[in-house]
Amino acid sequence: SGPDTMSPTGQATGAAQARMAQSGAYLTDAQGTRLYDTDHSLKAGPRGPVLLQDHHLREKVMHFDHERIPERVVHARGAAAHGVFKSYGTASAVTKAAFLAPGAETPVFVRFSTVLGSRGSADTVRDTRGFATKFYTEEGVFDLVGNNMPVFFIQDAIKFPDIIHAGKPHPDREIPQAQSAHDTFWDFVTLHTEATHHTLWNMSDRGIPRSYRMMEGFGVHTFRLVAADGSTTLVKFHWKPKLGVHSLVWEEAQLAGGVDPDFHRRDLADAIEAGAYPQWELGIQTFPDTPEQTFEGIDLLDATNLVPEELARVQPIGLLTLDRNPSNYFAETEQVAFHVGHLVPGVDITDDPLLAGRLFSYLDTQITRLAGPNFSQIPINRPHAPVNDMLRDGFHQDAVHRGVAPYRPNSLDGGCPFLASPENGAYVETPVRVPEATKVREAPESFSDHFSQPRRFWLSMSEVEREHIIGAYTFELGKCYEQAVKERALQVLANIDTQLCARVAEGLGLPAPEATVPPVDVEPSPALSQVGRSWPT
Numbered sequence: 001s002g003p004d005t006m007s008p009t010g011q012a013t014g015a016a017q018a019r020m021a022q023s024g025a026y027l028t029d030a031q032g033t034r035l036y037d038t039d040h041s042l043k044a045g046p047r048g049p050v051l052l053q054d055h056h057l058r059e060k061v062m063h064f065d066h067e068r069i070p071e072r073v074v075h076a077r078g079a080a081a082h083g084v085f086k087s088y089g090t091a092s093a094v095t096k097a098a099f100l101a102p103g104a105e106t107p108v109f110v111r112f113s114t115v116l117g118s119r120g121s122a123d124t125v126r127d128t129r130g131f132a133t134k135f136y137t138e139e140g141v142f143d144l145v146g147n148n149m150p151v152f153f154i155q156d157a158i159k160f161p162d163i164i165h166a167g168k169p170h171p172d173r174e175i176p177q178a179q180s181a182h183d184t185f186w187d188f189v190t191l192h193t194e195a196t197h198h199t200l201w202n203m204s205d206r207g208i209p210r211s212y213r214m215m216e217g218f219g220v221h222t223f224r225l226v227a228a229d230g231s232t233t234l235v236k237f238h239w240k241p242k243l244g245v246h247s248l249v250w251e252e253a254q255l256a257g258g259v260d261p262d263f264h265r266r267d268l269a270d271a272i273e274a275g276a277y278p279q280w281e282l283g284i285q286t287f288p289d290t291p292e293q294t295f296e297g298i299d300l301l302d303a304t305n306l307v308p309e310e311l312a313r314v315q316p317i318g319l320l321t322l323d324r325n326p327s328n329y330f331a332e333t334e335q336v337a338f339h340v341g342h343l344v345p346g347v348d349i350t351d352d353p354l355l356a357g358r359l360f361s362y363l364d365t366q367i368t369r370l371a372g373p374n375f376s377q378i379p380i381n382r383p384h385a386p387v388n389d390m391l392r393d394g395f396h397q398d399a400v401h402r403g404v405a406p407y408r409p410n411s412l413d414g415g416c417p418f419l420a421s422p423e424n425g426a427y428v429e430t431p432v433r434v435p436e437a438t439k440v441r442e443a444p445e446s447f448s449d450h451f452s453q454p455r456r457f458w459l460s461m462s463e464v465e466r467e468h469i470i471g472a473y474t475f476e477l478g479k480c481y482e483q484a485v486k487e488r489a490l491q492v493l494a495n496i497d498t499q500l501c502a503r504v505a506e507g508l509g510l511p512a513p514e515a516t517v518p519p520v521d522v523e524p525s526p527a528l529s530q531v532g533r534s535w536p537t
């Protein structure tokens with residue numbers, strides 16, 4: 001037996017509804033006893049001492065004292081909305097996933113976020129944005145936990161605590177609270193040059209989006225889709241906004257951050273309330289599932305790489321519409337728990353070492369953040385597919401399980417739940433061959449080119465976008481105290497492009513170093529530029 005069900009629109013039904021707070025006409029305490037006064041403590045006379053026997057006072061203050069839960073260790077500040085995903089059916093040839101079948105409609109919950117700021121920080125800071133989508137499919141929950149940039153800072157999840165420690169505010173003064181302008185961030189990204197590509201995206205206009213409604217989204221990693229006949233295809237997921245990709249300019253971002261720190265949160269909620277429902281097309285780039293897992297010389301397991309759209313077209317597979325605001329921020333936006341391991345039949349993972357660490361990290365952090373292992377029973381996290389697991393007990397257990405034998409097979413409970421096969425919907429891992437190998441702690445040689453993809457990005461920018469990038473590096477590095485960090489950053493820029501390095505060096509009043517890595521000959525990718533693209537795609 002599983003937790004209570006939700007209706008397709010996400011509304012609680014049956015017993016779940018009865019359990020919801022504020023269902024009766026009278027104000028009560030937490031035990032349902034009606035109250036005659038909630039404004040005065042029980043005292044020995046109107047001016048006398050407050051009595052310890054005032055149960056209502058103690059319960060009310062006790063509950064208030066525990067209202068806050070830990071914020072997310074990253075992506076703490078977010079805004080979310082409900083919606084629907086309609087499949088075009090165009091992915092059916094490469095995946096058996098039911099939510100991607102022709103005409104399938106799936107309820108979704110999408111949470112956008114900044115990465116580094118705390119829950120109370122401003123929306124318009126220069127940062128990456130999270131773009132996490134929970135699909136409540138009939139085959140279970142599928143979470144696509146992506147960002148608004150297609151590449152990531154690091155190639156191996158073991159460095160994630162390090163990059164986040166470097167990016168969060170300095171431990172002594174807790175500043176800056178929500179942007180990258182500080183020494184530890186620049187120290188890390190210049191000592192770990194695999195971070196060069198993502199950092200360049202952050203310094204571009206993509207780091208200061210105009211609106212959550214006007215951002216692309218990316219699954220970043222390469223995933224493996226599995227078709228009904230068992231054939232497999234490697235893919236990268238893309239969200240393309242119908243409104244196009246638009247950014248603020250830096251002065252606007254700073255002004256908006258000061259005048260209205262809730263700028264993006266307000267924009268999303270207001271648009272939905274006004275009926276201007278934001279829409280995105282989901283698309284996939286597809287690559288043959290070869291043993292090498294490379295495409296045109298690009299290592300598909302390296303999350304610091306993207307595959308230019310000119311080399312692999314993004315094929316639209318469905319339409320996302322966000323049409324309903326959350327009714328309670330805490331219950332929905334704060335308590336939602338995404339996890340890259342929430343997969344459905346037809347969608348599988350690859351050996352990307354960054355993805356491997358994420359598969360561990362999300363569940364682990366949610367045990368602390370949501371106080372125990374039962375967070376999938378919180379209404380916003382409940383699958384819309386029937387749940388019949390053998391998980392029992394634990395903090396915040398909400399289900400009243402039936403029977404005496406939560407194991408299988410058993411001979412006591414009058415028949416166990418069935419085991420499924422692939423034909424009736426079981427999730428079966430793709431039998432991918434693991435090459436014979438020696439256990440090592442090292443990166444492959446194919447992860448060692450840290451500059452040609454950033455160079456492609458730089459060469460793909462229009463003049464105005466380049467000016468913005470130069471301005472962003474100059475401003476952010478100008479905030480660093482350590483001369484050595486600025487000089488190392490200029491060395492990284494020299495390895496991307498001489499002109500970029502020279503202009504930033506000029507702005508900082510420092511000499512421009514020579515490149516230490518010979519510049520690679522790369523073709524620009526016009527699709528990377530925000531200028532000159534026509535939307536909707």
Ligand code: HEM
Nearest residue numbers: 072075111130131132146147152157160220357358361365
């Ligand atoms: C949260 C994206 C890498 C650990 C998030 C969220 C997003 C995201 C969108 C916010 C989810 C929400 O709205 O609730 C990404 C992307 C990555 C990446 C696109 C790289 C491609 C990593 C890595 C780790 C990690 C490598 C750890 C090894 C976390 C944790 C949270 C989080 C702990 C907080 C989750 C929670 O409290 O519910 N990430 N992330 N992420 N991420 Fe990542």
